[in-house]
Amino acid sequence: MDLSKLDLSKLQASSKIGDEWAYPQAEPNRTGLLQVDHAPDHKLYWEEYGAPDGEPVMFLHGGPGGACAPVMARFFDPARYRVILFDQRGCGKSEPTVASAGAKVALTNNTTDHLVADIVALRQALGIDGKMHVFGGSWGSTLAMVYAIRHPEHVASLILRGVFLGTREDLLYMYQGNAARYEAAPFELTEPGSYVTYPDEWKAFVEVIPPGERGDMMGAYKAIFDMTPASEAERERQLGAALAWSVWEGTISNMIPEPAEAGKFGEADFALCFAQIEAHFFANQLFLPADYIIANADKLVGIDTHIVHGRFDQVCPLPQASRLAATLTALGAPPASFIVTNAGHSAMERDTALALTAIMDGLPRL
Template identity: 70%
Template sequence: MDFSRLLTTSKATTEWSYPQASANRDGYLDVGAGHRLRWWEYGNPDGEPVMYLHGGPGGGSSPLMARFFDPKRYRVILFDQRGCGESEPNVAKDGPAAALTNNTTSDLVDDINRLRDALKITGKMHVFGGSWGSTLALVYAIRHPQHVASLILRGIFIGGREDLLYLYQGNAATFAQDPFGLTEPGAYVAYPDEWAELINFIPPEKRGDIMAAYKTIFDMVPANEAERDFQFRAAMIWSDWEGAISYMVPMEAGRDPGKFGAAHVALCVAQIEAHYFANDMFLDTGYILNNVDKIAGIPTHIVHGRFDQVCPMTQASQLVAALTKVGAPPASFIKTNAGHSAMEGQTVLALTAIMDGLPPLK
C-alpha cells in the first residue's frame, strides 16, 4: 500500500512571508544575582519594538522566531530567559543551584524592563509570546501596562494546576493496571505510544505524581556517569513528550532536533519546567484571570490551535471570557487547524497576518 501522500508533518514550509535574516546586533546583559541574559536584535533598528517571549519555561530562543515580523517595519528583540539557551548560568551546564536561584516569574518580568532600558526602548512596545511566553507576556502586561502597545499571544497557557495535570498526569496512576483506560482527561488520549514512553520510565509506585517523580530525577546531583546518563534519559523522555504532541501531525519519532535533540538542551528545558511547575509558576492561584482588568486598555490578539494538546483551547477560552467580562474582548481570536507549536503552517500564517495588520505605533 502507498502511504506517500499522507502528511508527515504540519510544520510550516512555504507559509513564511519573510526570509530568515541575521541579527543586527547581539550581546549579554547583566541583570544581577549572577545572571546574564543573551539577547539579539533583528529587523529595522528604528522600527516599532517587539519583545518576543519564548516558551518553556526554559525553551530558549531561535533565529526562526524573527520570521513572523516584517523586517522593514519592526525592531524585534529575542532573548534567552534566565537559566536557559545561551544565558548564563545555564541550568544543564552549570547546575540548578546556580541557574535556578533567583529564577522566578517576577525575576523574568523585571528582566524585560532591564532589557528595555539597556536597549533604550522608551515608548510602548508590542509584546509577543506563546505557550509559557503567553503567560509571561500577560503577567508583564498586568504589572506594566504602560509599556505595552499590544499583546500578541499564541497557545495560551494560564498556568493552572488542572492544565498541568492534563498534560503530565492523565491516567498515570492507573496505567499499570489499564494502560488504555480513560480514567482522567489528558493529552495521552491522542498520543498513546508517546505517553507510554513517558510513564514507563517511572516505577508504578511513583506514578501518583508524575511531575514530582521526574523532578526528583532532575534535581539529583549525579554521583557518577551512570547517574548522569540516567538523568539525561529522563530529560530526553520528558522533552520528547512535549515535542511529540506539539504538532497536529507529529514529525518522525516525535522529535524536533532543533529544540529537543540535544541531551543538554532537553535537560535544561526539563529542569526549568519542573522548577516552575512545582512552584505553581510563582503566581497566586488565578492570578492572570483575576487581573485582566489591568490590561483592558491593551489590544490583545490570540491565536490558538484547535488541536492543541499541550495547552488545550479551554485556556484560551477562559482568557477570552475573562477579557470580555471586563469589557475588553480580544481584538482578534483566531482558531487555527493546528496543534501547539508556533511553527505550524496555519499558525505561522495567522501570527504573521496579525503583525502585518497592526495599526502603526504613534
C-alpha cells in the same frame, strides 16, 4: 490491499509552515549579553532583527526554558518592526545554563518575578522608552500577560499564541493523565489528558517513572532532576528523564507528530535546561498566586489583545484561550482578534504561523 506498495510518507504530510513564510530568514543586526543579576551572575543573551528604528517587539519564548531561535523573527515585517529575541534565565545562550552549570546554580534567582524584571532591564538597556508590542507563545503568553499586568504603560499590544494560564488542572492534563492507573489499565480513559491523542508517546513518558510513583508524575520527575548524580548510572538516568520530558512535549506540540525528528527537544543540553526549568517552575505553581492572570485580567483592559490558538493543541488546550477571551469580554474589553487555527501547539504550524504574521501585518502603527 498490498501494504508493501503503500507509500506511508504520503499519508502523513507535515503540518509545519515549510517555505510559506512571508518574510525571509535574516541575520541579527546585533547581539549581546546583558548582566541582570549577581550570585549567580545571570546574563541574558539577546538578538535584534529588523529595522533598528522600527516599532519594538519583545518576543517571549515558551517553556519555561525553551530558548529562542532565529526563525522566530520571521513573523515580523523587517521593514516595520524592531524585533528583540532573548533567552530567559538558565537556558539557550544565556549564562549560566542548567546544562553548563547545573540546576543548583542556574535555578537560583530564577522565578517569574525575576523574568519580569529581566524584561524591564532589557527594555531599558536597549533604549525602548515608550510602548512596545509583546509577543509570546505558550509559557511566553503567560509571561507576556504577567508583564502587561504589572507594566501596562509599556505595552501597546499583546499577541498571544497557545495561551497558557498555568493552573494546576492545565498541568495535570499534560503530565498526569491516566498515569496513576497506567500499569493496570494503560488504555483506560480514566482522566482527561494529552495521552488520549498520543498514546505511544505517553507510554515512553510514563514508563520512565516506576509504577508506585506515578500518582504524581511531575513530582517524580522533579525528584530525579533534583538529585546530585553520584555515579555515571545516575547521570544517565537524569539525562534520560530530561530527554523523555523534553521529547514528550516537543512531539505532542505538532498536530502531526514527526517522531523520527525530535529536533532540539532530543538534544541533551536543550533537554536538560528545558525539562529542569519547567519542573522547577511547575513545582512552584509558576511562582504566582493561584489563577493570577484571570484574577488580574482587569489590568489588561485598554491593551489590544490578539489571541491565536490551535484547535488541536494538546499542550495548552483551547479552553484556556476561550476562558481568557470570555474573561476579557466580561470586562468590556474583548480580544481585538481571537483566531482558532486548524493546528496543534507549535508556533511553526502552518495555519498558526500565517495567522500570527497576518496579525502583525495588520496592527495599527504606533
